[in-house]
Amino acid sequence: MHSFQIHSIASPSSANIPIPKSQSKITGDSSPHYSPRRREDPFSDALLSLRRCTATGSPKSGSCQHARVLKLGIETDIYIGNSLLNMYSKCGHLKDAHNLFDQMPHRTVVSWTSMMSAYLLAGDAAAAAVLFGRMLDLDDVRPNEYSLAAALQASASIGDADLIGAFHCYAVKFELVSDEFLQKCLIDAYAKSGMFEAAEKLLQKLSSRDVVAWTSVISGCVRRGYGERSLEFFCRMQEDGIFPNEVTMLAVLQACSEIRSRKIMLLILGFVLKGGLCKCDLVLNSLIGMYSKSGYFVEGMLAFSSFCFTNDGRYTSPETMANLVHGCAIFESGEIGKGIHGYVIKHGFLPCVVVENSLINMYVKIGEEYSAMVLFRTMLKRDVISWNTVISGFVKIGRPGDALRLFAELCRKNCNEKISPDFATVLASLEACSELALSPQGRVIHGYVVRTGLLGDVFIQNALIDMYAKSGKVDSAESIFAEMGKRDIGSWNSLVAAYGSNGRATCALKALFRLERSGGVEPDGVTFVNVLTACAHAGVVREGLAVFGSMEGRYGVKPSVEHYGCIVNLLGRAGRVEEAERFIRTMAVNPGPDVWGALLGACVVAGDVGIAERAAKELAILEPDGSAWRVAMANVYARVGRWAAAAEMRAAVAAEKKEGGWSSVEVGGKEMRFVAGDTKCTERVDAYEILSFLKNHMKDGSSIYYDHFSICC
Known part of the structure; x- marks a missing residue:
């Protein structure tokens, strides 16, 4: 994020190696004063060749030059050794650099700094810090401002604030702190480690506060997650008369993505436009990403369409295009998503796995599974x-x-x-x-x-509990729960839901009390929905009402509309529809469609037309186009023999021409779908015969009293 990088730390001494006066006038073949009769000095030629290899990042050519140096016998020269070390360091060949460093007969501060830079470029900041400690133990080599800057960057990378403070003291003791370059490195190190007060003090003492110094503090705040504080420093930077550059704006745009304030984003957009920073591809991608990641999909699309259709060679990155497609999926903007699909094809983004994955997700979300599968099957790489x-x-x-x-x-x-x-x-x-x-x-x-x-x-274990519960394998679900080393609230909720869906209300209540005694995990709203649902399915009214009454006082969970709906369902299933209606009228929140729907469903069993019509009247206001409540109302009319009213309701449902519901069952590894009154199934006669047998069997056993509380958990 900064305009200075560690590989430049060693360059003032290693890249610009002084050449003896007798060799300083030697020129290359490209010089106009070159004479073919003039012999080149091998020493100078080797130095220049190594510099070219370093600049172009050619380790293979550098190795050839190393072999040439060995052949010429000049490998012991300190300038040659430092140039080779710098070349291997900049080319990313850490092992070769390490071997060369160990074999050097003489090492200067440049040698140590180059080796530290090699470790930093390889991502081994700890090794760089250890190497700096070894250098401090030497009597003939003293660190300079560049080696100290490398040590500061290593300390900041490993997050050791004490080590940064120690290096700062060293710089003060040996009078290196007056160097402006080192001061900026100190500011950067303090900011990256979260010591913003120390960074701010150094910043205020800095004689010339430029954009690099301010950007170090701003980037450090963003890196540590202090987005608002980074914007405060950004405003102070403006007061100091310093205009931001591209690196500054990248940090500020990232901070805006975290804060998600539309007003602040608009102000930052003004800075980008005023400074012409939108011409930078990185800033442009961050600007679009700021809007799309913060949920401002329309603004992100406006920025994309404003800057990316000007035919001036500015294009977004694949990651930015993936974010835009993801926004289309979230807001179900299929037409815009298809337009972006055409854009990425036209501008050569495909094949690209990141973009293709976002496109697949978008097509699935908008209901075009066929297009998603076509794209999935045609991917070159998945x-x-x-x-x-x-x-x-x-x-x-x-x-x-x-x-x-x-x-x-x-x-x-x-x-x-x-x-x-x-x-x-x-x-x-x-x-x-x-x-x-x-x-x-x-x-x-x-x-x-x-x-x-x-x-x-824990998430996999919770999913296993839920899977076994919905398959009726409560014992397997209990085994998974018992073997869990760590349980979260989702684990308890899955277990309670398993008991509830399988009619084991007593076990669900016992699980709630076990959760209360477990400590560390508190029941939430989902827990009580599962417990109340279990009580409703088992007809345990008294216990269900007791749990509902203790939610807020005992457990600190305020009942929501969903909990009220569970109580209505609990009372309705027990045939207490009048009490359920009175309960709805006294609710602390406005009853929603689920609450009135539960009451209407209970009226189908109870055959109470009056309450059913009042519930249907409320549902007609809340869901004027709903078909479920009309079907339920038709069933109520049919229950009491009002066939004309039932036919009228059925006709209203049929007029909507909505897709009917279906069920499925797996037979022999194959999924079989069917609908009510299905006549297409080849084995329908046998199926209906078995269904009739099951109905009669349930009627014969309906008089048998079943005590739910006798279930042993």
Whole structure:
């Protein structure tokens, strides 16, 4: 983020190596005064060749020059040695630089600084700091401002504030702190380590505060997550009369992305336009990314269309295009997304995995799964994110069977494409198994999780509990929960939901009390929704009302509309529809469609037309185009024999021409879909015969009293 980099620290001494006077007039072949009869000095020629290799970043040519130096026998010269060390350092050949450094008969401060720079360029800041400590133990070599600057950068990289302070003291003791370059390095190191007060003090003492010094402090604040403070320094920078450069604006735009203030973004946009900084591709990409990452999709698209269609060679990066496509997916702007798809094709962004993954996600979100699959199948290269995008996308749009088939295909292709399912793949696949209640496939995925070592993840374990619960395997869900080393609130909620969905209300209540005694984890709103739902399914009214009454006082959870809906469902299932209606009238919040829908559903069983009509009247206001409440109202009329009114409601539903609901069951590994009154199934006669048998069997056993509290957990 800064205009100075560590590889330039050694350059004042290593790149501009002084040449003896007798050799300083030697010129290269390109000089107009060159005479072919004049012999070149091997020493100067080697130095110039090494400098060219360093400038062009050619380690192969540099190695050839190294061999030439060895052949000439001048490798012991300190200038030659430092030039070779600098060349290997800048070319990223740390091992060669290290070997050369160990073999040097004499080392100057330039040698030590070049080696420290090599470690820093390789990302080993700790080794650079250790090397500086070794240099301090020497009597014949004293660090200068450039070696100290390298040590400061190493300390800032490892986040050692005490070490930075010690180096600062060293600079003061040996009168190096007056160097302006070193002062800026100190400011940068303090800012990167989060010591903003120290950085600010040095900044105020600086005789010439330029854009580099201010940018160091601003970038340090952004790096540590202090976006608002970075903007404060940015404003003070303006008061100091310093105009920002591209590096400054990159840091400020990142801070705006974290703060997400539309007003501040508008002000920063003014700085970008005023200074002509939008001509910089990096600033342009950050500007568009600032809007798209902050949720201001329209503003991001305006910035994109304003600057990227001028035919002046300015184009966004693939990551920026992926962010824009992602925004189209979030806001379901399919037409804009298709336009961006055309733009990336026209300007040669494809093939690009990042962009293609975002496009696949966008097409799935807008309901064009076919386009998503065409793009997925035509990708030249796919990564695990590509597979995760289509698998999770199909789960979210209600096609879990297709998601599991893709998961199986990914597992088969693992050997060829070297792509293995990861954490996100397993979560999406387990969710698909939960949707279809497919315990055999879920057990296979469970085995894969155990084999790959993903079982220790709490999210994977929670998903396994949910999958087994929805498949009716409560014992397996309990086993997963019991073996968990660490449980979060999601783990407890999954267990309570498992008990509730399988009619084990007493176990759900006991789990709530166990959660209360466990310590460290507090029940939340979801916990009580699951407990109240379990009580409603089991008909445990008294206990359910007691739990609802203790939510705010005992657990500090304020009831929401969803909790009120659970109580209405609880009372309605018990046939207490009048009490449920009175409860709705006294609610502390405005009842929503779910609350009135629960009451109307209870009226279907109770056959109370009056309450049902009042509930339907409320639903007609809240959901004028809804069909579910009309179907329920038609069932109420049919229950009491008002066939004309029921037919009228059914006709209103039929006029909307909405797609009917369907169910599915897996038989022999194949998903079978069917609708109510289905006549297309070849085995419909046998199916209806079995259904009739089950109905009669349930009627015969309806008089049997079943005590829910006798269930042993």
